[in-house]
Amino acid sequence: MRIQTGAGLHGTRLSPLPLRMIEPQLDLASQGRARRTRIWELSNHLHCSIVGTCLSTAELRQVVAKTGPAADGSSEHDLHHRGVTLAGQRDGAAKLLHKALDRKHRAAIARFDKAGTVDEVRTEWREAVKRGDIPGGYWAAMTHPAASDALVREVFGEVHMLSHLVGAANRADIRKLAELEAENDRLRAKLARQQDQLRDGLTRRDARIQELNDLLARRIGEEAAAGQPDDASERAALEGLVASLEQRLRSEGNRRIAVEERLARRTEELAREREQHAASRHQEAVLREELEAIEPDIASQAAEGEASPASLAGLSLLYVGGRTDRLGHLRTLSEQRGVTFLHHDGGVDDRSGLLAGLVSRADVVMFPVDCVSHEAVTIVKRLCRQTAKRYVPLRSSGTSSYVAALARSAGERTDRHQASI
Template sequence: MSASGVSIAVRTTPVASVLSRPFAPSPVAPALVLRQAAPRRTKIWEFNTNLHCSIIGTCLSTHDLRQILKKLGLAAQHHTDHELHGIAVSLAARHDDAARHLHKALDQRHKLAVSQFGRAASEDALRTLWQGGVQGGDIPGAYWATLTHPHATQTLIREAFGEVHMLSHLVGSANRADIRRLRALEVEKAELELKVQRQQQALHDAVIHRDAQIAALRQALEDRMIAEAAAPSSPHEAALSGLIADRERRLAAEANRRAALEERLATVRTERDRERCGRVAAEQAREALRLELAAVEASLPAIGSADNGIRLDGLTLLYVGGRPNQVAHMRVMVEALGGVLLHHDGGVENHQSLLPGLASRCDMAAFPVDCISHDAATTVKALCHRAGKHFIPLRSAGVTSLLAALQTLAEQAMPEQAME
């Protein structure tokens, strides 16, 4: 029995018997749409149950889903997002009032995409619109509009389903890359510390040896001068004077050597301070990566509709700059958290005159400091200051940097909500 009260049957087939069976792929893939061909849009209960999980998880945010199920009297306060997801998937397969309400809510949520895709008069035209929606980042709306379209064939539905399924693996890939970077920073930090330690020890030994030599020479000179002062004049005075002059030359040479060593010591100390600053920067970068990884790991279940603690609750975020191939993934992530993502590329293809209009529509703005022009960053800051809106400079253009910033924003908002 699951937490949501649904019975789950577990098959206990021996592993050896399963492994001994020859693999025989099915010659015909199961149908993904169960309705008969007709010039109308497909209802949600007419899809194969294999698609219901993908539709609910992709086309409805956890906030929207909870509101829908509350209206149906099926969402209690103790239900997790995963449990509500399971309830909605079960409803989707039933041809009753609850399923009709769920279908109507999906149509209302994505009415703009449904209207735009409704102009497609063939499978090829519909496929072109679907591919454009993926490139533009509006995957939830494009997915629902494509699957329910009258010209959506089994082949096209399978293509869209496969592409949405693969998006769930992208966050895991980013997580592995950040772990490799974190380990590289730790190795680099250890090497820098060992190098500084060796240099400090070598300089310390050199200074001690130099001071000992200078002290010995000074003592020898003093002893010689005392002995000469106490002894009577002798025929060897010229030889002694020559010895004193030699000692003085050696002392001057050692003084010059000491000055050179002190100069070298100052240089090494400067290098040590620079390396120490580099180590601090590496530690800060490592901490930033750790926070981003923590945010990613906490949000990985969100792809499967588990609760990660971040709720944007309809917040509209303007993202300026970044890499075009990541915008679609960011849009899916933000919408999955209950927000709306607006994007401006910082002036590469979108004119900067569009920024004031986008800034007026957003609740807050964010931009990656490593992938935005100086003019675009200055414009965003000025617009946000003028409108009294918050903006976040991100460490990098990666999805993890945006997710970590949203995680921090959510943690900062929790005490304020508790006080309210």
């Protein structure tokens, strides 16, 4: 199951604009059955999560292949982008995509068809979550004729918050994968040692058995030639020894087979874990793209509920590292709040002197831990300790992390101001 989520934002909100281009039928029981919403009638903000959550990569590739250039050589990221683009078109390509989603999730759609009000649609969504049918329930709820904008936002938010669970599962998968690989290496080494020991032991035992068989045959021949009676007890002893050695040989063979079967099971389990890990990494990449697409809207709306910009007026902030394509937006957000925005790219080879000067000018230093070098972070922390400046590590280079840090800084400045009165 693929779950389209975000990267852990708190209080994610969609655009305040209508999410559907047709009015919801809030009481189908009294108005009669209305048609379901088409994918191109939904807000563009929803297309990324629907395509990423409700279709597998293979299924999406089949749809895209029917609408344009061959998709066999496209990366999963490019394929997802093409699918999202198709969803917003009012043409045959968008209809193909809509039909593919209906065809895959027809069972979920049939369950949701029983719902006639917003509350009933919400109940069906809850049941779908309990069953673990997130993709089917998501598609059926988003396109249901009775689904209101409020319900669409609610369902989108719940799918978004599942990212916390997905992220934790990914980390657990990585740990389990490492453990399985280590165990696999140990089993291979153990099997190699046992195979060497078994091969050497088989060689010695085969030689000994052959030697005893030859000895037994010679003894029987000598007694027959000399006309001496058989020594039944000695012959029985030799035959018993041969039988014992053959039994030990079979036991060693059985042990070898058991070890090989155990190794095969571990190898299959490791392969499955690798596949699941790869799928999780793909989900994370797709979800990150969705988050980046909606972050500017989220940050703008989050700013409406923040502390007054006056609480940040006059603050000098140094931002180290980050993505160049977002710096302009971060600078604008800062200046709107009266913050002087300073930036250093995090390079330490020939600009370390500049970094020290910028730290001395700043009241606070922020850096995104996912987009700055370890060496730069070490230098920033050392300079901040030397100059008694506060530094704030950010969870990511996204706009939301930066806005949240600004809000915390505003609150801290307000608290210090009130304490000094």
